[in-house]
Amino acid sequence: MAHASTTVVHNTSGPAVSMKFPHGKRFAFTILDDTDDSTLENVKPVYDVLKAYGIRTTKTVWPVDCPEGSRNFFAADTLQREAYLEFVHQLAADGFEIAFHGATMESSTRDRTVRALEFFKGEFGGYPTLYCNHGQNRENLYWGHKRFQTAWLRRSIRLFRKEKGSYYLGDVEGSDYFWGDLSRKHIRYVRNWTFPRLDMLEVNPEMPYRVPAAQHVNLWFSTADAPDVGAFVRLLSRQNIDRLDRTGGVCIVSTHLGKGFARDGCLDSQVENIFKILSVKQGWYVPATELLDYLVEVQGKGRTLGAWQTAMLEMRYLVNKIASVFH
Numbered sequence: 341m342a343h344a345s346t347t348v349v350h351n352t353s354g355p356a357v358s359m360k361f362p363h364g365k366r367f368a369f370t371i372l373d374d375t376d377d378s379t380l381e382n383v384k385p386v387y388d389v390l391k392a393y394g395i396r397t398t399k400t401v402w403p404v405d406c407p408e409g410s411r412n413f414f415a416a417d418t419l420q421r422e423a424y425l426e427f428v429h430q431l432a433a434d435g436f437e438i439a440f441h442g443a444t445m446e447s448s449t450r451d452r453t454v455r456a457l458e459f460f461k462g463e464f465g466g467y468p469t470l471y472c473n474h475g476q477n478r479e480n481l482y483w484g485h486k487r488f489q490t491a492w493l494r495r496s497i498r499l500f501r502k503e504k505g506s507y508y509l510g511d512v513e514g515s516d517y518f519w520g521d522l523s524r525k526h527i528r529y530v531r532n533w534t535f536p537r538l539d540m541l542e543v544n545p546e547m548p549y550r551v552p553a554a555q556h557v558n559l560w561f562s563t564a565d566a567p568d569v570g571a572f573v574r575l576l577s578r579q580n581i582d583r584l585d586r587t588g589g590v591c592i593v594s595t596h597l598g599k600g601f602a603r604d605g606c607l608d609s610q611v612e613n614i615f616k617i618l619s620v621k622q623g624w625y626v627p628a629t630e631l632l633d634y635l636v637e638v639q640g641k642g643r644t645l646g647a648w649q650t651a652m653l654e655m656r657y658l659v660n661k662i663a664s665v666f667h
C-alpha cells in the first residue's frame with residue numbers, strides 16, 4: 341500500500357484515529373444504489389457519467405421476475421429483461437459492483453431466493469457479496485423491531501409499531517422465508533443503519549462490525565441516506581463534500597438512482613456537477629465491498645460491536661429519525 345496518506349479523524353465515540361487510503365487518496369466515497377424504480381432507461385445515463393468520471397459504485401439488482409405483480413415496484417427492471425441484463429453485465433465489466441437486493445421486488449420464499457442467487461452466480465461467475473434489505477419483503481434479515489439489538493429499544497419499537505410476532509423471517513430457521521444460512525455463506529456485508537450525514541467515521545467508526553446475536557449476518561455497515569435526487573443534491577452540497585475531503589472521511593451514500601437522477605436520457609445537471617466536483621478531488625472511488633474489505637483487511641475493522649456502542653448507534657439512528665419528522 342505505497343504512498344498512503346494519513347488523515348487524523350476525530351470521531352464522537354473515541355479518540356482520534358488515523359485513516360489511510362490507497363494511492364495517497366484523501367477520503368473515500370461511493371454509492372449504494374437501491375434498485376427500486378430502476379430501469380435501463382432511467383439509470384444508464386447516470387452510470388455513463390459515473391464511469392466517465394472514474395467513480396465506481398455498487399448497484400443492487402433483483403435477479404428474477406415477480407409474476408404475482410407489485411403495487412409499488414412494478415415499473416422496475418429485473419435481470420430477466422435481456423437489454424437490462426446486458427447493461428448490468430457491462431457495468432460489472434467496467435468495475436462496478438453488482439449486489440443483491442433480494443430475489444425480486446416482493447417477498448420471496450427460500451426456493452425463489454435460491455433460484456435468484458443461482459441465476460446471479462450463473463451470470464456473474466460468483467455469488468453477490470453485499471446485500472441490502474428491501475422494503476417490506478418478508479425474507480429481510482433482522483428487520484422491523486429486530487433491527488435493534490438493545491433489548492429495551494427493541495421492546496419499545498415493537499410496542500410502538502404494534503408488531504406482534506416476527507413478520508420478517510429471513511433469519512428465522514424453519515420458516516418458509518429463511519435464507520440466513522445462505523447469507524452467512526455467501527454475503528460478507530449487510531447494510532443496516534443510515535444517517536443524514538456523509539462521513540460514517542463520525543457515526544460508526546467501527547464499521548463494518550459484527551453483532552453476535554445476529555448470527556446469519558457476517559458484517560454490518562452503515563451509510564449516509566439520500567432516498568432520491570433532491571435529497572442527494574442537498575446532502576452532497578459543496579460544503580459537505582469539502583468537509584469530507586478535509587476530514588478524510590469514509591462515505592457510502594444509499595440512494596435510488598432510479599428516482600429522478602435522469603430524465604429523458606439526460607443526467608440531472610446538479611448531480612453531474614457533484615460528480616464533476618468529486619472527480620477533481622483526490623477521493624478513493626471504489627465499490628462498497630472493495631471499500632469495506634479495505635477497512636477489514638488493512639484497517640483491522642470487522643470486530644464485534646460492544647453493547648454500549650450498539651446502543652449509542654441505535655439511539656443515534658432513532659434521534660435522527662425523530663428529528664426528521666419535525667424538520
Ligand SMILES: [Zn+2]
Nearest residue numbers: 374376474475
Ligand atoms: Zn429497495
